[in-house]
Amino acid sequence: MTTPSGRRVTMVAAVAENGVIGADADIPWKISEDFAHFKATTLGHVLVMGRTTHEGIGRPLPGRTTIVLTRDTDWSAEGVRVAHSITDALELADELLREQPADRQVMIGGGAAVYAAALPYADEQVISEIPLAPEGDTHYPEFSRKRWQEVRREPRGGFTIVWWERVFACNAG
Template structure:
């Protein structure tokens, strides 16, 4: 089961200049809990936005560059190859960025979306979710508080 996992503003903003435009500690904890022990598929720029590889996860990085190599990660040149390299994991996750989500939404089985309640200036966006293809099966609202500048809702979609 291939799952897209993302946090996006109400205008589908993902980030700007290869960084998030909000800080949501509870969402980071949820992301860590859900993806730990699994393959995480991402584009090169998303991978390079991390100070170091995320612990307890198998990194599968998609790049067009034939020369790109990083110790301890799997480098591939297409989403199809990334999925093939994740076959032994019953629950791989696509974690970004915007272009990779656009490719993967057509083959994914589930979307775990944190909808950040706000509109943000961004240069990367999550694709529109077609409600003819996706069913909202769970949602959990979190209000803003001392640790969270924005309210947000966890949304789980499954392919119809």
């Protein structure tokens, strides 16, 4: 489902075979090509991420407008916008996108709670499949493969990027 302004919502994540995306507020692998892919995919777009993810990075990512999602109404950080629910974040993104070129999108960049909250609003998932099964305390949300269609698969050095598009059911009456 696109946002009210007509923009697409895309979730971008690196996910291990066991669903792990994080361990102790960090990524349990270092694959520079995947970091480059995340940058290339999200650059120039509005990026929504959780407070813990933002704090783990330590700064706003350059070339993106960042919205940090947090329940803490007193939290703020320099260089980012703040929202307190996924719907507030998407509404803020719509406002920001109305001021920008039409090809910009809303990108969801984690962590687990933000991915889970955004999943019902997402049009696309761009998932780097990491062929590892590390210990971790943060997992990507489960999603029904019946509601998503794999539209592209691209092997890279040490991982594979998979693009999923939401399948919209059509009622014939």
